[in-house]
Amino acid sequence: MLRKSIATVALSGTLADKLEAAARVGFDGVEVMEADLLAFDGSPAEVRSIADDLGLAIEVYQPFRDFEAMPEPQRARNLDRAERKFDIMQALGTDLLLVCSNTQAAAIDDDARAAADLHNMAEAAASRGLRIGFEALSWGRHIRRWRHAWRILQKAAHPALGLIVDSFHTLALKDDPAGLAEVPGDRIFLVQLADAPRRDMDVLSWSRHFRNFPGQGDLPVTEFVQAVLASGYAGPLSLEVFNDHFRASPSRRIARDGLRSLILAEAQARGPEALPAIAETDGIEFLEFAVDAEAGAALASMLERLGFHLAGRHRSKDVTLYRQGRLKLVLNAEPDSAAAEHFQLHGPAVCAMALRVDDPGRAVARARALLIPDWREPAGEGEREIPAVRGPDGELIYLVERGEGELDFWQDDFHLLPTGANDGALIGVDHLAIALAPGQMDSFLLFWRSLFGLQPQPVMDVPDPYGLIQSRAMANASGALRLTFNESEAKETTTSRFLSTFAGAGVQHIALATDDIAGFVRRAESAGERLLSIPPNYYEDVQARLDLDDAATAELARLGLLYDRDASGEFHHTYTAAFQDRFFFEIVQRRGYAGFGAANAPVRMAAQARARQARV
Numbered sequence: 316m317l318r319k320s321i322a323t324v325a326l327s328g329t330l331a332d333k334l335e336a337a338a339r340v341g342f343d344g345v346e347v348m349e350a351d352l353l354a355f356d357g358s359p360a361e362v363r364s365i366a367d368d369l370g371l372a373i374e375v376y377q378p379f380r381d382f383e384a385m386p387e388p389q390r391a392r393n394l395d396r397a398e399r400k401f402d403i404m405q406a407l408g409t410d411l412l413l414v415c416s417n418t419q420a421a422a423i424d425d426d427a428r429a430a431a432d433l434h435n436m437a438e439a440a441a442s443r444g445l446r447i448g449f450e451a452l453s454w455g456r457h458i459r460r461w462r463h464a465w466r467i468l469q470k471a472a473h474p475a476l477g478l479i480v481d482s483f484h485t486l487a488l489k490d491d492p493a494g495l496a497e498v499p500g501d502r503i504f505l506v507q508l509a510d511a512p513r514r515d516m517d518v519l520s521w522s523r524h525f526r527n528f529p530g531q532g533d534l535p536v537t538e539f540v541q542a543v544l545a546s547g548y549a550g551p552l553s554l555e556v557f558n559d560h561f562r563a564s565p566s567r568r569i570a571r572d573g574l575r576s577l578i579l580a581e582a583q584a585r586g587p588e589a590l591p592a593i594a595e596t597d598g599i600e601f602l603e604f605a606v607d608a609e610a611g612a613a614l615a616s617m618l619e620r621l622g623f624h625l626a627g628r629h630r631s632k633d634v635t636l637y638r639q640g641r642l643k644l645v646l647n648a649e650p651d652s653a654a655a656e657h658f659q660l661h662g663p664a665v666c667a668m669a670l671r672v673d674d675p676g677r678a679v680a681r682a683r684a685l686l687i688p689d690w691r692e693p694a695g696e697g698e699r700e701i702p703a704v705r706g707p708d709g710e711l712i713y714l715v716e717r718g719e720g721e722l723d724f725w726q727d728d729f730h731l732l733p734t735g736a737n738d739g740a741l742i743g744v745d746h747l748a749i750a751l752a753p754g755q756m757d758s759f760l761l762f763w764r765s766l767f768g769l770q771p772q773p774v775m776d777v778p779d780p781y782g783l784i785q786s787r788a789m790a791n792a793s794g795a796l797r798l799t800f801n802e803s804e805a806k807e808t809t810t811s812r813f814l815s816t817f818a819g820a821g822v823q824h825i826a827l828a829t830d831d832i833a834g835f836v837r838r839a840e841s842a843g844e845r846l847l848s849i850p851p852n853y854y855e856d857v858q859a860r861l862d863l864d865d866a867a868t869a870e871l872a873r874l875g876l877l878y879d880r881d882a883s884g885e886f887h888h889t890y891t892a893a894f895q896d897r898f899f900f901e902i903v904q905r906r907g908y909a910g911f912g913a914a915n916a917p918v919r920m921a922a923q924a925r926a927r928q929a930r931v
């Protein structure tokens with residue numbers, strides 16, 4: 316495994332905070348950015364001693380700009396400027412200076428001159444035992460690609476002068492990294508990694524604001540790392556990420572995400588043996604709600620209206636099991652439990668989910684390798700200990716072995732009640748929609764991608780009556796596990812209201828699958844559940860838009876259903892009222908359809924806003 320490093324610019328706080336965060340999560344080194352050093356109230360030697368105490372190497376000092384191929388008198392002045400940086404580097408205790416390609420209009424388009432200048436700089440550095448790394452900036456004046464920088468370095472031919480490559484600069488220009496495999500590994504002095512979401516914008520602004528960690532964006536960073544490894548490179552992999560959200564987020568969380576992304580990026584480049592394989596999951600075995608006695612009773616009666624029945628009571632804890640066919644929901648009111656802690660913090664809410672996986676032990680091993688904490692709830696005598704991991708916001712994800720005897724699993728811990736005929740229409744969890752605070756999307760995406768292999772779909776903008784919501788779905792290959800993540804900068808959107816009521820990220824809606832949605836609606840309404848009411852205009856629009864006949868449209872309107880269609884199938888769905896103004900259930904019938912009914916989200920959110928106002 317290569318050493319792991321992060322540029323101080325990626326993290327929030329003072330330089331001392333940044334170093335502390337990087338060291339605590341387990342980085343081996345950092346890139347000290349000049350701007351962070353300038354803002355630091357202390358000498359470079361003090362920075363060195365903080366880093367030494369933390370056991371952190373300073374891999375590089377950066378950046379040194381606009382050096383090569385300048386006309387006189389700047390050319391001579393640049394060498395003086397370099398000498399002053401060398402002084403700082405020696406006080407910092409780092410031997411490598413990052414020089415990025417010149418962006419000045421005055422720079423001369425002359426490779427021989429650039430090579431001569433870099434040679435002179437390397438000579439001056441070498442006399443102090445220092446090294447120069449040269450990086451092609453994707454918006455450099457004349458030198459934008461690593462291959463061009465490498466040609467110049469071959470001309471300059473100085474042992475203290477090597478190449479610095481950066482996945483963003485290479486991949487943003489759609490440059491091919493494969494040729495890096497041919498560069499002698501010891502001529503590459505530093506490898507910087509960053510990913511980014513695809514954006515159609517100028518590369519400088521894209522780089523300064525939207526870079527993110529490998530695995531969080533859309534660039535082929537794995538191929539880049541494969542080429543670097545093939546060169547024989549043995550230096551650090553270093554994250555150089557400029558991101559507005561990261562700089563405003565807690566530095567430990569961002570640092571941990573960063574190290575996780577590097578572990579994943581290197582492992583993916585090295586091949587399948589590098590980490591315990593991703594657990595295969597065929598879906599959600601149960602969801603657990605944190606409640607107290609009062610909320611528990613209210614939720615239980617809502618669940619009964621939706622066709623659930625009480626199926627068991629925990630042998631030693633204040634925990635009940637509600638079932639409908641294979642679908643299981645657990646209501647946890649046990650004091651001194653993780654659920655009780657969750658309830659104190661968030662009120663009634665989903666506090667845990669259980670995934671059915673092929674091998675819980677392997678899933679936990681993979682989680683540990685990715686710095687994801689695991690967790691075990693204290694169990695009573697003879698009770699089952701279910702392995703669990705902590706999600707990105709502290710929520711519990713239980714790992715239940717797939718194919719374990721349906722009843723055995725529950726019998727150990729629960730007094731099961733005799734089940735009557737199942738007259739409910741719900742058969743499983745279709746997806747969960749999770750509300751996130753602005754800036755959390757990248758953390759969640761990396762978590763679900765790295766541990767369970769979920770693939771993200773493109774970001775969608777969904778208009779709420781009170782602002783825009785960004786929504787992104789993730790699913791595994793089989794579609795058995797589907798999650799959607801929503802975040803919104805606007806204060807009054809349904810996503811933001813949920814976050815403030817709930818005090819944090821969490822499951823905002825639970826989509827339950829049925830293969831008889833008409834039967835579900837009939838049963839729920841006769842049990843007294845009031846489903847979300849959809850305005851008549853919707854049906855006129857959907858009929859015209861999706862070319863439905865009159866009878867089908869009338870049936871949708873009669874049942875109050877929303878409808879969507881894609882190339883592969885059809886989708887019918889409806890919504891319950893929100894439970895205590897918090898989470899709600901969506902009931903979906905999916906026939907081959909791959910989406911989430913996003914086209915209907917504006918109508919749904921407007922109807923929910925009306926329902927909320929009617930209650931107030």
Ligand code: MG
Nearest residue numbers: 450481507555
């Ligand atoms: Mg760079």
Ligand code: MG
Nearest residue numbers: 748826901911
């Ligand atoms: Mg949904």
